[in-house]
Structures are given as structure tokens and as C-alpha cells.
Amino acid sequence: MDTIRTDCLVVGAGLAGCSYAHYASRLGLSVVVICSDDLSSGANSQYAQGGIVFDTSYHPEQLKKDIIEASDFTSNEPAVDALVEHGQNAVQSLLLDELDVPFDRDRGGELKYTREGGHSSKRIIFSKDVTGRAILSNLHEYVLSLPNVTVLTGMVAVDLLTLSHNSVDPADKYKPLTCIGAYALDTKTGSIKAIIAKKTILATGGLGQIFQNTTNQPGVVGHGIAMAHRVGARVIDLEYIQFHPTVFLKKNCPLFLVSEAVRGEGGTLVNAAGDSFMDTQHPRKSLAPRDIVARAIHRQLISNGDNCVYIDITSRSPDFIKDRFPSIYERCLNYGVDITREPIPVAPAAHYSCGGVYSDLNGRTSVANLNAIGETACTGLHGANRLASTSLLECLVSAKLTAESDVDDIKAGLFHLPNVHEWHSPDETPDEVLIRQDMKLIKSTMWNYVGLIRSSKRLHRARRILMELDEEISEFYSGNRLTSSLLNLRNAVKTALLVVHAASLNPASKGCHYVAVDDEEIDMPEPESEEMLK
Numbered sequence: 001m002d003t004i005r006t007d008c009l010v011v012g013a014g015l016a017g018c019s020y021a022h023y024a025s026r027l028g029l030s031v032v033v034i035c036s037d038d039l040s041s042g043a044n045s046q047y048a049q050g051g052i053v054f055d056t057s058y059h060p061e062q063l064k065k066d067i068i069e070a071s072d073f074t075s076n077e078p079a080v081d082a083l084v085e086h087g088q089n090a091v092q093s094l095l096l097d098e099l100d101v102p103f104d105r106d107r108g109g110e111l112k113y114t115r116e117g118g119h120s121s122k123r124i125i126f127s128k129d130v131t132g133r134a135i136l137s138n139l140h141e142y143v144l145s146l147p148n149v150t151v152l153t154g155m156v157a158v159d160l161l162t163l164s165h166n167s168v169d170p171a172d173k174y175k176p177l178t179c180i181g182a183y184a185l186d187t188k189t190g191s192i193k194a195i196i197a198k199k200t201i202l203a204t205g206g207l208g209q210i211f212q213n214t215t216n217q218p219g220v221v222g223h224g225i226a227m228a229h230r231v232g233a234r235v236i237d238l239e240y241i242q243f244h245p246t247v248f249l250k251k252n253c254p255l256f257l258v259s260e261a262v263r264g265e266g267g268t269l270v271n272a273a274g275d276s277f278m279d280t281q282h283p284r285k286s287l288a289p290r291d292i293v294a295r296a297i298h299r300q301l302i303s304n305g306d307n308c309v310y311i312d313i314t315s316r317s318p319d320f321i322k323d324r325f326p327s328i329y330e331r332c333l334n335y336g337v338d339i340t341r342e343p344i345p346v347a348p349a350a351h352y353s354c355g356g357v358y359s360d361l362n363g364r365t366s367v368a369n370l371n372a373i374g375e376t377a378c379t380g381l382h383g384a385n386r387l388a389s390t391s392l393l394e395c396l397v398s399a400k401l402t403a404e405s406d407v408d409d410i411k412a413g414l415f416h417l418p419n420v421h422e423w424h425s426p427d428e429t430p431d432e433v434l435i436r437q438d439m440k441l442i443k444s445t446m447w448n449y450v451g452l453i454r455s456s457k458r459l460h461r462a463r464r465i466l467m468e469l470d471e472e473i474s475e476f477y478s479g480n481r482l483t484s485s486l487l488n489l490r491n492a493v494k495t496a497l498l499v500v501h502a503a504s505l506n507p508a509s510k511g512c513h514y515v516a517v518d519d520e521e522i523d524m525p526e527p528e529s530e531e532m533l534k
Contacts, residue, residue, distance in 0.1 A: 009197035009199070017033060020403050037154075046136050071385050102134055114261050237354055242512045268315075269293070442496050473493050
């Protein structure tokens with residue numbers, strides 16, 4: 001078995017993982033970054049449309065207030081303070097000064113700003129409607145040029161290595177629970193590598209693909225959460241799954257995100273009759289926090305029997321719409337909707353996990369030398385619901401603070417990094433039909449029973465289905481050689497069970513975890529086409 005040794009192993013190459021690689025490398029550490037796809041695909045942050053909080057006329061107390069209010073007053077205040085304190089400098093130093101990301105500017109060269117749901121002012125900078133792509137394309141190129149960073153694509157983490165489970169020295173089982181790296185599958189060769197590291201950083205993103213309808217990229221099933229839980233790490237707040245209220249929904253067409261910035265630039269939510277139904281739901285109307293908007297849309301769908309509501313931005317000029325939202329305009333037009341002349345059909349879909357692997361403000365989990373950052377982690381910043389355009393900012397801040405703390409630990413500490421056991425894998429090739437069928441069952445179970453609005457009866461049904469499926473998948477996994485799809489399945493069912501368990505333990509409706517008082521308010525219209533599920 002091939003073995004790689006490094007100071008830091010980063011699992012995931014989105015904004016959090018690559019930012020960590022930048023900061024750690026600059027501070028003198030050797031870093032190995034692994035990701036399942038090439039750098040230009042796979043990460044959710046690559047497809048972020050809206051923007052990132054940055055304001056030269058910064059009002060930190062007002063931003064803090066907005067974050068806490070959006071969270072339904074459940075945010076961890078020290079985590080909010082850390083974001084507010086370090087966020088603006090991180091954007092300025094890395095994205096603007098170092099990478100020169102092409103954010104939109106006016107004719108005088110000044111940054112343009114927009115507003116999104118839950119924000120009390122325009123404080124979000126953006127690059128058209130492809131902000132994530134603009135940031136990551138620059139960052140990926142930069143990270144690849146760093147001399148002490150090795151990026152390994154086509155590599156999927158299998159399991160975390162710990163002293164107690166994987167060391168060849170049997171005496172190591174008596175040491176405290178400590179992570180020393182991970183086993184990784186080389187998808188090109190099918191071989192397993194052991195990557196041994198002083199610090200292991202989980203930056204695998206969210207879990208949206210355990211749901212039938214989602215904005216998340218394929219394979220985003222909570223890999224980091226599942227791996228961390230298997231070695232005994234604490235996970236928290238997993239009941240708080242944010243459903244983005246506005247995802248394009250049309251018969252025989254794929255789902256895709258319609259940025260909150262469309263409403264920030266004047267778009268109004270209306271029902272099929274043309275009524276602006278958000279006007280009576282919240283003082284900020286169509287720009288209310290996401291959980292409130294998503295549930296208001298849900299109620300419209302239930303009461304009217306419709307499959308979608310609409311965003312109407314036709315009050316803005318066609319030239320403005322095409323310039324500000326070129327990607328959304330083109331995608332909608334490809335599916336027969338000219339957003340300069342007609343409203344956009346939308347409905348909620350699973351989007352962002354506010355919970356995850358417990359970590360402190362320096363990325364530390366409950367397992368020694370195992371860190372979590374970005375959406376994989378939960379510091380309590382978002383509480384029960386995330387404020388728009390804070391996720392990219394959180395990636396930068398958590399990466400920076402974690403890297404700085406890791407440097408101090410590595411310089412000061414002695415690390416015991418023994419050899420680990422060889423990985424032995426069966427020769428049997430897994431049946432992809434069975435994998436696809438099991439994934440469909442996980443997704444439909446989570447969508448129907450653990451969705452936007454929940455009930456104790458439906459959560460109980462979901463738990464029974466997933467427990468039985470987990471047992472079957474465990475047996476299937478142990479009898480077949482590893483593939484990326486098999487790893488996705490194994491981690492998906494584990495993550496789904498953790499979400500169901502967390503939701504079952506919390507009877508109180510808060511933020512994006514809403515427990516129905518009766519069954520009438522939880523029936524969602526069925527998807528009109530299999531194509532929607534892609």
C-alpha cells in the first residue's frame with residue numbers, strides 16, 4: 001500500500017479547503033489536498049451565485065444583528081463575533097489584493113453591492129451571478145502554483161485513520177482518540193493509499209444530495225460528517241437543513257438555483273394569480289430570511305394545489321437583467337422562460353446544512369488533530385438558519401483561523417505518526433444498479449419524510465426505512481471492492497440517519513427545522529418528472 005506523509009491533509013477542494021491550503025502553505029506547512037473530481041467541478045462553492053459579504057462602510061453590529069435574527073436567535077455569539085471581526089480583512093487580503101477576483105464594479109472602478117434575504121442593507125459584492133466560479137477559478141490556479149501544496153484529483157477519502165483503530169502498534173489503542181490522516185481511494189487505479197498527517201482537515205461541504213430535490217452538486221452527501229462520526233467525533237445541529245426557497249422548477253426540466261440576488265435587485269415573489277404573497281408574511285417581504293420564505297411558498301403550494309410560485313423581475317429593464325444575471329437568464333431561456341418578459345417558476349429545494357461536525361472557532365473537533373471547516377463544520381455561526389452570502393465568508397474565516405492554530409500546534413507539539421495497517425478490499429465488483437436504487441430510496445425517504453416541514457410520524461417512518469437500508473448497505477459494502485459510488489452510498493445513508501436522529505430529538509420548531517402540528521401542512525406536491533431529480 002502506498003503511503004504519503006504530510007503536515008496537513010485537506011479533504012475537499014472547495015473554497016474552505018483551498019483557502020486553508022493557501023494559509024497553511026504561506027505559514028510554512030506542507031499540504032496535501034485531495035478531491036474526487038478535477039478542481040473545476042464538484043464543490044458547491046464553485047456554483048455559488050449570490051456573493052460574499054464585504055462593505056467598506058462596514059457596520060459590524062448591524063451585520064451581527066442580521067445574522068442572529070436570521071438564525072431565529074439561536075446563533076453562537078462568539079462564532080458570529082469571529083466572522084464579523086475577521087471576515088472583511090480575509091476578503092480584502094485574499095480575494096481582492098492577492099487574487100484580484102473580478103467582482104462587478106461601476107464605471108469609476110468602485111465595487112458594486114447588492115442585497116439578499118435577511119440583510120438590512122446592500123453589503124454583498126458579487127461577480128455577475130457566478131461569484132463562486134469567479135473566486136474558485138482564481139484560487140485554484142493560485143493553489144496549484146504553491147510549491148509546498150500537492151493537489152491529488154480523483155482521490156476519495158474512505159475512512160479517517162486513528163491511533164486506536166489503524167496503528168500497527170497495538171499499544172496505541174490506549175492513547176487518546178487521535179486522527180492521523182485518512183485512507184483514500186484512487187478512482188483511476190482502484191488502489192488505496194494511506195495519507196498520514198499531523199493535521200487532517202475536513203472540508204467536504206454539505207449533504208444536500210441525500211434529498212431528492214437539491215441545489216447541491218452530485219456526490220455531496222455529507223462525506224466529512226459520516227467519516228467523522230464513524231471515528232467518534234461529535235456532530236451537532238443536523239436537524240437544521242436549509243431549503244433554498246427559489247429553485248427553478250418546470251416540467252421536464254432540471255432543477256437549478258435562482259439566486260436570492262434576483263429578489264435583492266427588485267424581483268418579487270408572486271403566486272399563480274399574480275399576488276405578492278410575501279407582503280403579509282414579513283416586514284422585508286420577498287427579502288425575508290430563507291426559512292420564512294420557504295415555508296410561505298410551501299403554504300402557497302398546499303393551499304393552491306400548485307407545483308411552484310414565481311419570481312417576477314420584469315420591472316427591471318431587459319438590458320439590466322441580461323447584464324446582472326447572464327447565467328440565470330441563459331439557463332431559463334434554454335428551458336423556455338424569458339425572464340425579461342415573464343416570471344420565473346420556482347419552488348424550495350434542499351440547499352445548506354447549518355449543522356455538521358462540531359468544531360470550535362479554530363476548527364478543532366472532539367477528536368485530537370481532526371479539524372473541520374466550511375459547511376462540513378458547525379461552530380454555531382448559523383444557528384437554526386443561515387443568513388444569505390455568509391457561507392463563502394465563513395469558508396475564508398474558518399480556513400484562516402484553523403491554519404494559524406495548526407501552525408502553532410505543529411511548531412510546538414510532538415506528533416506520534418506510526419505506520420498503519422494495509423487496506424484489504426474484496427475483489428467483487430459492486431452492482432451499480434443496486435447502488436442507484438438504494439440512493440433513490442434514501443433521497444425519496446428524506447424528501448418525503450424529513451423535508452421542509454416534518455412530523456413525528458414521518459420521522460419515525462424515515463428512521464425505520466433507513467435503519468433497515470443501513471444494515472443492507474453495510475453488508476453490501478463489506479463484500480465489494482471500493483468505488484466512488486459505493487462510498488457515496490455508504491456515507492449518504494449514515495448522514496441521512498444522523499439528520500433523522502437529530503430531527504427526532506428536537507420537537508421544537510426553530511429556523512429551518514419546522515415540526516408540523518398536523519399532517520395537513522406537510523403534504524408537498526409530487527415532482528412532475530424524473531428529469532427534475534437530476
